[in-house]
Amino acid sequence: xxxxxxxxxxxxxxxxxxxxxxxxxxxxxxxxxxxxxxxxxxxxxxxxxxxxxxxxxxxxxxxxxxxxxxxxxxxxxxxxxxxxxxxxxxxxxxxxxxxxxxxxxxxxxxxxxxxxxxxxxxxxxxxxxxxxxxxxxxxxxxxxxxxxxxxxxxxxxxxxxxxxxxxxxxxxxxxxxxxxxxxxxxxxxxxxxxxxxxxxxxxxxxxxxxxxxxxxxxxxxxxxxxxxxxxxxxxxxxxxxxxxxxxxxxxxxxxxx
Amino acid sequence: xxxxxxxxxxxxxxxxxxxxxxxxxxxxxxxxxxxxxxxxxxxxxxxxxxxxxxxxxxxxxxxxxxxxxxxxxxxxxxxxxxxxxxxxxxxxxxxxxxxxxxxxxxxxxxxxxxxxxxxxxxxxxxxxxxxxxxxxxxxxxxxxxxxxxxxxxxxxxxxxxxxxxxxxxxxxxxxxxxxxxxxxxxxxxxxxxxxxxxxxxxxxxxxxxxxxxxxxxxxxxxxxxxxxxxxxxxxxxxxxxxxxxxxxxxxxxxxxxxxxxxxxxxxxxxxxxxxxxxxxxxxxxxxxxxxxxxxxxxxxxxxxxxxxxxxxxxxxxxxxxxxxxxxxxxxxxxxxxxxxxxxxxxxxxxxxxxxxxxxxxxxxxxxxxxxxxxxxxxxxxxxxxxxxxxxxxxxxxxxxxxxxxxxxxxxxxxxxxxxxxxxxxxxxxxxxxxxxxxxxxxxxxxxxxxxxxxxxxxxxxxxxxxxxxxxxxxxxxxxxxxxxxxxxxxxxxxxxxxxxxxxxxxxxxxxxxxxxxxxxxxxxxxxxxxxxxxxxxxxxxxxxxxxxxxxxxxxxxxxxxxxxxxxxxxxxxxxxxxxxxxxxxxxxxxxxxxxxxxxxxxxxxxxxxxxxxxxxxxxxxxxxxxxxxxxxxxxxxxxxxxxxxxxxxxxxxxxxxx
Ligand SMILES: Cc1cc2nc3c(=O)[nH]c(=O)nc-3n(C[C@H](O)[C@H](O)[C@H](O)COP(=O)(O)OP(=O)(O)OC[C@H]3O[C@@H](n4cnc5c(N)ncnc54)[C@H](O)[C@@H]3O)c2cc1C
Ligand code: SF4
Ligand code: FES
Numbered sequence: 001x002x003x004x005x006x007x008x009x010x011x012x013x014x015x016x017x018x019x020x021x022x023x024x025x026x027x028x029x030x031x032x033x034x035x036x037x038x039x040x041x042x043x044x045x046x047x048x049x050x051x052x053x054x055x056x057x058x059x060x061x062x063x064x065x066x067x068x069x070x071x072x073x074x075x076x077x078x079x080x081x082x083x084x085x086x087x088x089x090x091x092x093x094x095x096x097x098x099x100x101x102x103x104x105x106x107x108x109x110x111x112x113x114x115x116x117x118x119x120x121x122x123x124x125x126x127x128x129x130x131x132x133x134x135x136x137x138x139x140x141x142x143x144x145x146x147x148x149x150x151x152x153x154x155x156x157x158x159x160x161x162x163x164x165x166x167x168x169x170x171x172x173x174x175x176x177x178x179x180x181x182x183x184x185x186x187x188x189x190x191x192x193x194x195x196x197x198x199x200x201x202x203x204x205x206x207x208x209x210x211x212x213x214x215x216x217x218x219x220x221x222x223x224x225x226x227x228x229x230x231x232x233x234x235x236x237x238x239x240x241x242x243x244x245x246x247x248x249x250x251x252x253x254x255x256x257x
Numbered sequence: 258x259x260x261x262x263x264x265x266x267x268x269x270x271x272x273x274x275x276x277x278x279x280x281x282x283x284x285x286x287x288x289x290x291x292x293x294x295x296x297x298x299x300x301x302x303x304x305x306x307x308x309x310x311x312x313x314x315x316x317x318x319x320x321x322x323x324x325x326x327x328x329x330x331x332x333x334x335x336x337x338x339x340x341x342x343x344x345x346x347x348x349x350x351x352x353x354x355x356x357x358x359x360x361x362x363x364x365x366x367x368x369x370x371x372x373x374x375x376x377x378x379x380x381x382x383x384x385x386x387x388x389x390x391x392x393x394x395x396x397x398x399x400x401x402x403x404x405x406x407x408x409x410x411x412x413x414x415x416x417x418x419x420x421x422x423x424x425x426x427x428x429x430x431x432x433x434x435x436x437x438x439x440x441x442x443x444x445x446x447x448x449x450x451x452x453x454x455x456x457x458x459x460x461x462x463x464x465x466x467x468x469x470x471x472x473x474x475x476x477x478x479x480x481x482x483x484x485x486x487x488x489x490x491x492x493x494x495x496x497x498x499x500x501x502x503x504x505x506x507x508x509x510x511x512x513x514x515x516x517x518x519x520x521x522x523x524x525x526x527x528x529x530x531x532x533x534x535x536x537x538x539x540x541x542x543x544x545x546x547x548x549x550x551x552x553x554x555x556x557x558x559x560x561x562x563x564x565x566x567x568x569x570x571x572x573x574x575x576x577x578x579x580x581x582x583x584x585x586x587x588x589x590x591x592x593x594x595x596x597x598x599x600x601x602x603x604x605x606x607x608x609x610x611x612x613x614x615x616x617x618x619x620x621x622x623x624x625x626x627x628x629x630x631x632x633x634x635x636x637x638x639x640x641x642x643x644x645x646x647x648x649x650x651x652x653x654x655x656x657x658x659x660x661x662x663x664x665x666x667x668x669x670x671x672x673x674x675x676x677x678x679x680x681x682x683x684x685x686x687x688x689x690x691x692x693x694x695x696x697x698x699x700x701x702x703x704x705x706x707x708x709x710x711x712x713x714x715x716x717x718x719x720x721x722x723x724x725x726x727x728x729x730x731x732x733x734x735x736x737x738x739x740x741x742x743x744x745x746x747x748x749x750x751x752x753x754x755x756x757x758x759x760x761x762x763x764x765x766x767x768x769x770x771x772x773x774x775x776x777x778x779x780x781x782x783x784x785x786x787x788x789x790x791x792x793x794x795x796x797x798x799x800x801x802x803x804x805x806x807x808x809x810x811x812x813x814x815x816x817x818x819x820x821x822x823x824x825x826x827x828x829x830x831x832x833x834x835x836x837x838x839x840x841x842x843x844x845x846x847x848x849x850x851x852x853x854x855x856x857x858x859x860x861x862x863x864x865x866x867x868x869x870x871x872x873x874x875x876x877x878x879x880x881x882x883x884x885x886x887x888x889x890x891x892x893x894x895x896x897x898x899x900x901x902x903x904x905x906x907x908x909x910x911x912x913x914x915x
Contacts (some may be wrong), residue, residue, distance in 0.1 A: 003530075015726060016827075017827065017828065033530075033532045035531060035533075037534050037662075038533070039535070040533050041535070042536050043533070043535055043778070044533065047776055048778075049407075049822070050776040050778075050820060050822055050831070051776070053820070053822060055822045055823050055831075056822065056824060056830070056831060058530075058830055061495075061497060062322055062327055062329070062496040062497055062498045063327075063329070063331065063332045063496045064496070064497060064535065064536050064538075065332055065538055065539075065658065066658065066661075067331055067332050067418065067420075067421055067494065068322070068324060068329075068331045068332065069324075069326070069327060070323065070327050075849055083661070084663060084715050085657075086908060089657065090661045090662070091661075092661060092662065092664070094664055115467055115828060116827075116828045118322075119828070121323070122323060122324065123323070123324070123444065124324075125324065125443075126324050126325070126432060126435075126442075129429060129432045129438035130432045130435055131436070132432070133429055134387070134388075134432060134433045134434065135386065135387050135388045135429070135433055137306075137383075137386045137387055137430075138308075138311045139307070139308040139311060139377075139383060139430075139727045139728075139731070140383075140727075142382035142383045142385065142386035143382065143383040143386070145341070145382045145384075145391075145399055146341075146343060146398050149393075149394060149396065149397030149398055150386065150397050151397055152393045152394065152395050152397065153391075154388055154393075155393045156390075157735075158388075158390045159390035159392075159415055159416065159422070161389050162388075162415075162425060163329075163421075163521035164419065165421070166324065166326055166327075170376075171752070173294055174675055186739075187762065189388065189390065191390050193388050194542075195385070195386055196388055197386070201617060217816070225604060236372040251608060254880045255511060
């Protein structure tokens with residue numbers, strides 16, 4: 001690929017801790033190679049800040065391969081930035097032109113409080129999984145894997161839902177800060193498999209209940225979540241979750257939850 | 258000290274069964290009184306913590322990420338091996354065992370490897386029961402593919418996201434135990450010291466990464482499932498946070514380090530583009546099922562790939578290794594790529610890359626699909642499209658990732674790849690029970706040295722991590738804890754905890770007070786360069802000696818000139834990183850010493866002085882058929898102990914993939 005270097009203005013959210021009031025700070029970075037990833041551009045900024053004896057910008061990241069779900073920047077008004085189906089760490093600088101200004105914020109949602117700069121607390125997602133996002137099977141109880149054939153397209157559909165990386169972009173993108181796409185991805189992953197069948201009803205009810213308890217907003221079918229989800233999790237999952245949930249509530253089986 | 262590997266007596270095939278039937282057990286009432294600390298929530302840690310929680314132990318699990326689901330295992334792509342023989346292609350427990358021993362170039366312990374192969378099938382059963390959506394065939398049964406170093410199809414996979422799906426399975430099991438109150442989870446916590454009481458591991462000091470506070474945690478036993486240390490090279494395929502700190506602290510407290518120099522360089526990674534590079538991205542080995550590796554036959558050929566005719570291409574792996582072709586083990590494939598590039602045949606702007614080409618696979622699949630649809634004489638374009646769809650289904654996410662990073666479309670232009678640091682076979686020395694040389698301290702997963710010898714076969718790390726966590730530790734831990742049931746949980750105001758905490762806080766204070774002028778990142782890069790140049794894909798005595806001196810100098814400089822902004826008692830990622838880099842520097846020195854003492858080539862350890870005429874690794878079995886287990890003796894002082902490897906069943910021979 002052809003590449004060159006560019007200079008940028010960055011407006012980045014700075015916040016010392018979860019009690020402090022935050023504000024934007026403006027920086028200029030030069031010599032950004034268009035081959036860099038967005039986070040490598042932040043590495044350059046941070047090296048610059050260390051050299052000036054200032055505190056680097058804190059941000060979550062780990063795999064830098066689009067799979068761990070740690071990175072989480074709200075870039076020019078879009079969760080994970082402009083590229084479709086792409087996490088922040090996989091966004092590359094060839095997207096930008098010399099002289100561009102980029103505004104970078106953390107995920108904004110009451111259920112994701114800011115811990116520092118661009119880092120938020122997403123432990124609410126873990127608690128939603130604790131409420132039922134699993135199949136109750138202890139180690140050592142399993143039967144031979146091939147004793148349970150599963151239709152390929154069902155398995156594929158389940159896999160597509162299981163591809164969710166728990167990043168929270170869906171919440172950040174949603175005007176209501178709803179976590180429905182995340183919850184529906186997990187419910188679909190498990191409900192589409194015969195192994196997940198026995199706990200199907202309890203699962204959807206308990207997970208939704210926990211989601212509400214965590215203070216996530218309700219879903220009004222806007223679709224911003226699907227548009228910004230880096231893993232292409234489809235809105236159909238929300239429809240399925242609604243069916244699962246209503247089915248469970250009306251059958252009354254959720255009582256033993 | 259004589260290392261006791263505690264290998265059970267008896268036939269290789271029955272050792273583990275015998276062990277399980279005779280090991281001591283802890284009764285349910287006692288389990289509730291016993292506390293176990295698990296460091297790490299990757300495949301090894303999450304599976305161990307969940308299983309132990311299910312069994313009734315009181316478990317505390319730690320990870321430094323914001324959620325246990327983000328452990329580095331999540332990034333594993335290609336697959337997981339198991340001797341299921343679902344393809345009816347001649348696989349068996351023995352064959353998986355044999356392939357692993359041979360792939361490891363005869364530097365692993367037979368008994369452990371056999372156990373690994375024997376439990377592998379149960380892992381797949383367990384994962385499917387948890388809802389792991391492995392790839393399936395149209396008949397609804399599980400699908401398999403091949404990985405390097407084998408001639409059977411025993412790799413189970415979920416597109417290019419196998420690690421993610423397996424980890425999510427283990428994570429969900431873990432979250433269930435958290436919900437039930439059997440496991441307490443400490444995310445964004447980093448273990449910074451091991452606490453020993455009367456010689457036994459009894460707890461840890463952890464730092465709450467959000468507040469900076471130090472915490473004391475008691476455990477009857479401590480399990481380190483903290484992953485590998487490939488990031489000692491700065492650039493590797495590991496996640497940015499992967500580090501050696503937990504293992505290194507344990508090492509300094511008496512746990513021997515096994516074969517530290519055994520590093521795996523993976524042949525197919527996206528090449529380095531410049532100094533800004535923060536990590537390297539793997540292109541899964543599964544791609545070698547279908548991708549063909551080549552370079553131009555002419556040196557310094559600057560034409561585009563598409564302009565180089567078939568007969569002008571050198572498919573050098575197929576040429577050199579006809580029996581295994583593109584599926585030779587990683588160490589062999591990596592060295593062959595380096596050889597071609599060093600000899601001037603490399604491609605791309607840097608000339609440090611080779612092609613991985615899918616054109617013929619696309620056409621081959623296309624023809625099969627066309628045939629299925631009765632389009633046997635379909636035009637090339639239609640066949641190409643059909644084939645492309647098949648390749649997309651198999652590897653789509655990897656192709657997308659490649660395109661995002663390089664801006665090139667690998668369906669049209671062959672991928673450019675080059676070897677990169679990927680995995681560390683070395684790690685804390687453990688016995689058959691996965692216990693380190695510190696009683697009560699265990700190491701699981703990539704953190705231990707155990708099963709892969711001098712080279713790991715693809716798709717075997719996931720297998721090992723889950724074997725250790727789901728199927729081995731539940732037995733071996735009980736066998737030892739059965740003698741500990743009278744030990745009451747210790748209050749953490751015990752002097753041993755106070756002392757360990759003080760060590761940690763002194764060290765942090767010292768780091769913060771250096772106030773030098775060079776960033777942590779810069780020191781890490783410099784260390785990485787020394788390691789890659791002198792302890793990387795090819796090593797020699799002179800280079801290694803120089804590296805030791807350079808690393809010692811770097812250590813001095815680090816401790817007098819590192820600059821860490823921010824405060825000690827707050828969220829401070831730079832401080833976290835500084836502690837890790839400080840440990841990497843010490844480890845780097847030990848790796849070079851280990852590489853220097855091993856005067857042979859084996860697996861991923863290639864000493865230039867020891868090679869055959871055609872450039873293959875030349876082992877010295879009469880002198881080096883042992884595990885080097887290093888004891889820490891104080892600053893830059895290490896003593897080597899040997900665990901001699903007895904091959905009772907397999908007969909080591911010169912490894913050949915021709
Ligand atoms: C890109 C890539 C692809 C791979 N693909 C495959 C594949 O297809 N098949 C295969 O078999 N293998 C593959 N591997 C190898 C495999 O993924 C790893 O070896 C394996 O996942 C390691 O698992 P683990 O549980 O031992 O450690 P990890 O998953 O690395 O987990 C380490 C855990 O320890 C925690 N931790 C570490 N230090 C501390 C500390 N001081 N305090 C608290 N917590 C700590 C971390 O937070 C984390 O939770 C791949 C590796 C890479 C890099
Ligand atoms: S549904 Fe998509 S956006 Fe939401 S957490 Fe999962 S991967 Fe992220
Ligand atoms: S850093 Fe892992 S998904 Fe971006």
